[in-house]
Amino acid sequence: xxxxxxxxxxxxxxxxxxxxxxxxxxxxxxxxxxxxxxxxxxxxxxxxxxxxxxxxxxxxxxxxxxxxxxxxxxxxxxxxxxxxxxxxxxxxxxxxxxxxxxxxxxxxxxxxxxxxxxxxxxxxxxxxxxxxxxxx
Amino acid sequence: xxxxxxxxxxxxxxxxxxxxxxxxxxxxxxxxxxxxxxxxxxxxxxxxxxxxxxxxxxxxxxxxxxxxxxxxxxxxxxxxxxxxxxxxxxxxxxxxxxxxxxxxxxxxxxxxxxxxxxxxxxxxxxxxxxxxxxxx
DNA sequence: ATTGACCTTCCAGTTGGTGGAACCTCTATC
DNA sequence: GATAGAGGTTCCACCAACTGGAAGGTCAAT
Numbered sequence: 001x002x003x004x005x006x007x008x009x010x011x012x013x014x015x016x017x018x019x020x021x022x023x024x025x026x027x028x029x030x031x032x033x034x035x036x037x038x039x040x041x042x043x044x045x046x047x048x049x050x051x052x053x054x055x056x057x058x059x060x061x062x063x064x065x066x067x068x069x070x071x072x073x074x075x076x077x078x079x080x081x082x083x084x085x086x087x088x089x090x091x092x093x094x095x096x097x098x099x100x101x102x103x104x105x106x107x108x109x110x111x112x113x114x115x116x117x118x119x120x121x122x123x124x125x126x127x128x129x130x131x132x133x134x135x136x
Numbered sequence: 137x138x139x140x141x142x143x144x145x146x147x148x149x150x151x152x153x154x155x156x157x158x159x160x161x162x163x164x165x166x167x168x169x170x171x172x173x174x175x176x177x178x179x180x181x182x183x184x185x186x187x188x189x190x191x192x193x194x195x196x197x198x199x200x201x202x203x204x205x206x207x208x209x210x211x212x213x214x215x216x217x218x219x220x221x222x223x224x225x226x227x228x229x230x231x232x233x234x235x236x237x238x239x240x241x242x243x244x245x246x247x248x249x250x251x252x253x254x255x256x257x258x259x260x261x262x263x264x265x266x267x268x269x270x271x272x
Numbered sequence: 273a274t275t276g277a278c279c280t281t282c283c284a285g286t287t288g289g290t291g292g293a294a295c296c297t298c299t300a301t302c
Numbered sequence: 303g304a305t306a307g308a309g310g311t312t313c314c315a316c317c318a319a320c321t322g323g324a325a326g327g328t329c330a331a332t
Contacts (some may be wrong), residue, residue, distance in 0.1 A: 047263035
């Protein structure tokens with residue numbers, strides 16, 4: 001199968017598929033004309049990757065998940081470990097964003113948003129006199 | 137003031153300060169020895185940038201906020217607009233992550249995490265037979 | 273004179289692709 | 303056989319926002 005068909009089937013752009021080959025995630029064969037020739041298992045892998053990426057797993061996580069996926073002797077503990085780590089990272093990210101959101105929403109709320117220059121948002125961003133001790 | 141002192145005062149790494157000069161966010165003077173010489177307003181700006189970045193504003197947002205900050209003829213509407221756009225982007229990001237989190241938490245929960253190979257996480261990532269029509 | 277803490281520039285790498293240029297191949301049509 | 307168009311190929315550059323490191327200059331103190 002050529003890359004265009006694979007792109008359609010896996011839902012990944014052809015560029016991305018070539019990139020995944022570059023970094024060793026898939027190893028399609030080559031036809032006599034130099035075109036990549038994908039087997040069903042390649043397409044299968046790519047679909048797996050697309051789904052894992054959609055869940056936010058890093059490429060390195062994907063690489064490891066793929067390895068486990070293809071290893072009959074894996075343990076579910078190994079898989080779970082990767083997923084739990086990722087879950088923790090997501091939770092942390094959500095916490096960060098939620099805090100930003102709270103501060104920002106507060107400031108936006110306090111800002112009149114009119115023609116005058118006074119703005120609580122800028123006032124908050126501006127360093128307070130005590131934060132930066134002056135000296136040359 | 138030399139970059140080391142500025143780094144300490146602004147809370148930004150020296151590397152980052154140099155980078156901010158590179159991309160035109162600050163324009164410190166130079167001493168005879170070639171060292172960067174920061175005025176109080178440079179330090180002020182850098183602290184502003186640090187705070188804006190901590191709230192997740194992009195560098196381009198920061199550039200615009202800084203411009204408004206230094207413009208006596210700004211309107212709070214302009215500032216508010218930037219902040220609201222950013223808030224929207226944050227909300228969208230939180231929504232994405234929250235959805236990922238839900239799926240992932242569900243899968244992690246369903247996974248025994250023991251020595252056996254059966255794993256609902258991998259099962260979910262694997263393409264279902266109907267998703268990929270086979271053909272060579 | 274030398275040590276060590278600063279400072280300088282420049283180049284490369286990070287993450288996960290994306291866009292474009294220049295060029296080759298295949299199929300269909302005239 | 304020529305040609306057009308839709309595929310494919312490689313390679314290089316770029317995005318954000320830094321960060322690490324190498325090679326070297328400067329300064330203050332011993």
